[in-house]
Amino acid sequence: MTAEPYGKKNPFPAPVLGVRPLTAPGSAKETIHAEFSLEGSGLEYVTGDALGVIPCNDPALADALIAALGLNPDAAVPTPEGDSKPLREALISNYDITTVNKGILTKWNTFANCPYLAEIIEDKEKLNNFCWGRDLLDLAGMNHKPNFGSEEAFVGILKKLMPRLYSIASSPTAHPGQVHLCVGAVRYTAFDRQRGGVCSTFMADRMPQGSTARVFIHSNKNFRLPENSALPIIMVGPGTGIAPFRAFWEERIATGATGPNWLFFGNPHQATDGCYTDELDTLVSEGKLKLSVAWSRDQAEKVYVQHLMEREGAELWAWLEKGACFYVCGDASRMAKDVEQALLDIISRYGHKTADEAAAYLAAMKTDKRYQRDVY
Known part of the structure; x- marks a missing residue:
């Protein structure tokens, strides 16, 4: 009898290669980087895909x-x-x-x-x-x-413990046989008890190196790098929204893509809330990435990624006119809406278009898969 291949119905017990903090102690946006081995699983993924993780309760x-x-x-x-x-x-x-x-x-x-x-x-x-x-x-x-x-x-009254999906933060080309995640640890107090997100605290607190976690690949065909690697890409990913874009820049560099890369990132405080800071500094110094960062609480007036887009509107429009693909990852309730409105305003202002014409331009970008979102 042939064994069932690993997947959602038969999760792979992936060995944990390591978990490390990305943000500094005291950060209100505690974020971790987790690495798993997929060796021998037969599981394969593409940048833009997600990893399903079945946690364990505390x-x-x-x-x-x-x-x-x-x-x-x-x-x-x-x-x-x-x-x-x-x-x-x-x-x-x-x-x-x-x-x-x-x-x-x-x-x-x-x-x-x-x-x-x-x-x-x-x-x-x-x-x-x-x-x-x-x-x-x-x-x-x-x-x-x-x-x-x-x-x-x-x-008999309980429900099954369900998997959580996380945008994959690694390129399979750059890290063969591995998959990485960038996860925000959810912690809060309610009714005088410390509590946490089941899966995020499982990974942050109860997943030591050498243990295993049950995982599977979740395909996301609507969030893909352009087939033409010479095209520019613009990535907007504040907080843990940076996750798939680490996979994107790793893949672009590992495959020798010639198109320029631009990342908009944001978090509250520069002193504590940076993610992949060393990697980003290296990429910027090597000319492989343009980086725009919004530290929203480091000045009297809050500054978010959409504000940086507006400040850089002329150059952003120039990238779009060169065929740039525009990606957004993160909070669907506010951030993604604000970013889309900023994008429409930039198209209208610098493209000298009416509101209807700007909306049509954005709709054409969607049709051409040049505007893609991974929001939650």
Whole structure:
């Protein structure tokens, strides 16, 4: 019987080659660089693709939850993958124990019979307010304790621990057999407890060199370098939005691309929040990259990447007229919208176009795959 190839349904246990901080201690934008080996996996990727990572929950959270519910950590329970594991191992590796929503509250309350939860479940506003920042340990600490009766009944209400997708931050040409990520570690306090993003803190805190992480490649065919390597590229990636652009500049250099490269990067403070600073300094000094950086909090007036675009509008327009491909990666809710508006304003101002004509120019860029976004 042929073994199933590695992929989303059969993640590869990738050896961890190393994890290092990119930002300095004290940064409010804590960012790490993680490297994995893909040797022997058969997995291949192209710059612009994403890596799916299936995290492990914090063992301390799993232990506290088991204790709060009075369950046996060694009791065998089924997993979503169809096998059987001790409860503790399953809660760490297989089940979501941090997401609280209407579905989990409804199932939980069939065992808890809590009037307060029953009221919340039926009120959308109260439900949203209640769920924010809470996990299953918070539910286990409420006055109405659920009586699951068995460990198997408890995991029966849980959802599968889902993968997280991260833009790949490496070129397969520059790093054969490896894949790299640039990840922002999410940490916050809610209801007097320190908490964190499941996957980002897994990689930052609980993924030592030599351990493994379950990964697969997620193709992103709508975020690709131009086939003509002589074309200029403009990359806008503040914060961890820089991730795919590290892959882009590595690939362009490794393959001898002749087109110029321009990166717009931004973060709050230059002293603590730089990413790949040494690499960028080297590329700039060698004439391989034009770099525009917005340190948004280092002056009285906040400066973001779109403001730098506007300041460099004449040159940016000249690059576009030479056929430059324009890429954006990062926050979809505000940054990407602001960058698109700045781009339209530049096209209108320096291209001497009406608003409708500028919109048509941008639409043509999209059609020609010269305007691509990887936003989330």
